[in-house]
Amino acid sequence: MSRDFTPYLRDGLAAAPEQFARSTCFEAGHLTSVNAGWRSVRPVIDAAQCTLCLSCYLYCPDGTIFKVRDEEGTLASLAVDYDFCKGCGVCAKVCPVPCIAMVDEQEGGAA
Template identity: 40%
Template sequence: MNVELKDNIKFTTSNIPFAPSYKPGLVTKNSGWRNEKPVCDTEKCNGCFLCYLYCPDGVISKYGDKVEIDYDFCKGCGICQKICKHGAITMESEK
């Protein structure tokens, strides 16, 4: 695809720079440096998915009306716990 712009500048899809695309969050596993990990109590979880929306690393997935956390890539930042209005997510020590 060629697009001609003002002043005779041309861009083609072959010369537009791009970066590799990865899943949001960490590209590699956290290597065990996390101090705390989030744990979801499925009995308290009402499926509002605010934790899923606010997770900066994209490690929370929706399964039906519940969530699953990918601990391999979770940094343990605790944002999911702070945003959970039902107290379904708690931070537990890794050590």
């Protein structure tokens, strides 16, 4: 029985099913490029108050807080990847200072 490849050609897919890998080994990739559209509040770090203790960095369940280093490679500050932060507030809860404010998404906040 011959296969109709018209849908694959019409929708612009590069390969028909017969051309996909037949094992469970696939080239690594990612599912999304942004995952934060439903966040209602966002964490804003007050860098002037931050002691660089890294608690927020370690406790963020999504790993969206990252280290910013200066030209010598020394840890200079912490920043939030707002493309993936879900606004759960764990970082603000564990910050011992505290110097992370959860700001209403509608109000903007520092991006």
